[in-house]
Amino acid sequence: MAGIMKSNSSTLYRISDVSKLLGLSADTLRYYEKISLLPKIQRSTGGIRLYGDSDLSRLRFIRRAQTMNFTLAEIGDLLKMREDPQHARDSVRELTRIKLAAVKQQLADLDTLRKELQLLVNLCTGSKDGCPIIDGIDGEKS
Amino acid sequence: MPVNIEVFSAPGCNSCGQAKKVIRKLVEQMGDDRLQWREVNVVAELDYAVELGILSTPAIAINGELIFTGLPSEKKLHAELLKQLETGL
Numbered sequence: 576m577a578g579i580m581k582s583n584s585s586t587l588y589r590i591s592d593v594s595k596l597l598g599l600s601a602d603t604l605r606y607y608e609k610i611s612l613l614p615k616i617q618r619s620t621g622g623i624r625l626y627g628d629s630d631l632s633r634l635r636f637i638r639r640a641q642t643m644n645f646t647l648a649e650i651g652d653l654l655k656m657r658e659d660p661q662h663a664r665d666s667v668r669e670l671t672r673i674k675l676a677a678v679k680q681q682l683a684d685l686d687t688l689r690k691e692l693q694l695l696v697n698l699c700t701g702s703k704d705g706c707p708i709i710d711g712i713d714g715e716k717s
Numbered sequence: 718m719p720v721n722i723e724v725f726s727a728p729g730c731n732s733c734g735q736a737k738k739v740i741r742k743l744v745e746q747m748g749d750d751r752l753q754w755r756e757v758n759v760v761a762e763l764d765y766a767v768e769l770g771i772l773s774t775p776a777i778a779i780n781g782e783l784i785f786t787g788l789p790s791e792k793k794l795h796a797e798l799l800k801q802l803e804t805g806l
Contacts, residue, residue, distance in 0.1 A: 691767050694767060695763070698759065698774060
């Protein structure tokens with residue numbers, strides 16, 4: 576991939592590469608650094624930001640947490656827990672427990688939705704006279 | 718307590734009519750005071766169907782438990798209903 580630089584054994588990525596890899600804008604990446612969701616990103620001699628694999632791992636964590644609608648402040652606390660679980664404050668540990676419960680609930684809801692969709696697909700493929708998915712949607716409209 | 722039978726059907730399900738016909742006949746034969754049945758449209762009660770583990774129609778649940786997937790023979794259904802009645806005594 577263009578723009579990827581090697582430093583010793585680790586790979587370094589320019590902001591444009593990270594942006595493409597993770598689907599986050601360059602402005603968002605700079606903002607995360609500004610509010611300390613990311614540590615100070617190392618720079619090249621020309622002042623270009625160079626992101627390491629650990630930065631990318633951290634960014635993926637942030638992105639996943641955002642899909643769960645966690646706030647940036649909450650994500651910041653979870654990142655502290657991620658860095659040093661043994662020494663995290665009680666409030667951060669409690670927040671992590673609460674968020675774990677939310678993720679488990681989301682998984683259960685998704686599993687139910689998956690089964691519902693699977694049943695509808697099975698009904699569609701097993702039917703000669705029509706598709707219950709479409710019938711169901713029509714029924715809801717009327 | 719009567720045995721509660723649910724027949725899960727869906728629009729366009731070819732064997733669901735036969736399943737309902739067999740259930741109706743057996744309930745009449747074995748006594749509608751001891752057996753109760755209803756038809757459940759899986760599209761209308763999708764969450765309930767999923768909760769019972771139904772993946773296709775027809776399916777038959779007895780006392781809230783999925784017993785048959787597909788269309789059972791009348792003989793098998795009769796035997797199962799007899800078993801349920803004896804268990805409930």
